[in-house]
Amino acid sequence: MTASSASESASQSISPAGAIVTLADVKLTLTSTAGPVNILRGIDLSVAPGERIGIVGPSGSGKSTLLAVLGGLEGVSSGQVRVAGADLNKLKEDELALWRRQRIGIVFQAFNLIPTMTALENVMVPMELAGAADAEARAKAALAQVGLAERETHYPAQLSGGEQQRVALARAVAPKPALLLADEPTGNLDGSTGQTIIDLLFGEAARLNSTLILITHDQSLAERCDRVVRIEDGRIRSIEPGKAVLAQAAD
Template sequence: MSDTILSLEKADLTLDGNAGPVDILKDITLDVRRGETLGLVGPSGSGKSSLLMVMGGLERATGGKVHALGQDLTAMNEDALARFRRSHMGVVFQSFHLIPTMTALENVATPLELAGHADAFDRAAEELSAVGLGKRMNHYPSELSGGEQQRVALARAAAPRPEILLADEPTGNLDGPTGQTIMDLLFDLNARHGATLILVTHAPDLAARCSRTIRLVDGRLDRQAEAAE
């Protein structure tokens, strides 16, 4: 399909555990459409975050194929994957992963500078203003609340204008009202930039806002749940 931006074909993920190999993902076949919002749901330990990492090339599938924007991620080495993510993907984690010795502005601008954007600081300031931190951009992470730090992480992910935005439990460390604000900002990024949004969540209200949800059980897609929607 011409509108498919990311696809997995019989993708597996097996990792070494203390007692031997552990099958994390099994026979995942899935197409993600350009511009859609896709929620990955399921019980703890079902493989949701692992699937997100495989989609972003942060974990390498041990079987099958993963394609994004027509490129075979399973054939790329680590350097090529890093360049691909830098150019085409934004990632937001439950933990904010900000550099503590850099201001909010520097945290957002530095990846843009490394990618060769001459307007790195202007673009960083624009994105921080868009997430409501126009007056806080010269503050360090330790001077920001948890919700503000997650806003910085969102701005950092959005600033390169990625085609694909991956979010792993983005509201998991936040209280209810703050989490609601982050939810609104995530979907605003999808609306403003047209990015395909794929997110892992345990929050039913967040999953309900997605245009489609996929449920995982024991590392497999729950096709019955998908068919029932």
């Protein structure tokens, strides 16, 4: 396959029948005192199981809102939203919460740890809420996987920023999610610490065979993914292959 043919195939949608994510003409309009605000303006996207997707675009383009839609945190005004085996438009709030705990892992820019809980307890919370009998064992394994086996009993205030984000990553991957979402996960970290988090993120997604959808302002980071989706003004402007895919195609 040539680099040009790889680019053409990357811009095409994955067959919805085999997709873990299918968005069809997704629109989201919010009301404000100045009138309606169109956040998403007709998003069409299919993602294959195990694929790594980088989402880039200017601030205010709708990237984080799109991720919130994928995670069932934000409803849409119209359009089809099928994610990890569920039609999100048909789920009630309690059904969405259970689906999210079982099928989705989310890593935010802010660590979002509970300050009164230890690292181990923070990782256990979503699994306990989902009724997992082995929540503690899985949380311990996840913390060990990100290099924090010796920090289980530490509280967030006793951890560095990088360690807190590793706890957040462990919390996201411990349930072995089908889909892993990350919204600027290195935004609050220095360069070397951020690189460690990214390597762990990609490594855990590969180990679990989880689909990864990553928002970043770093084009070089996005290009580590299989495809790079550029969003502007609530619309997908382009979908291109990542550098690794182009390199393989050129061989």
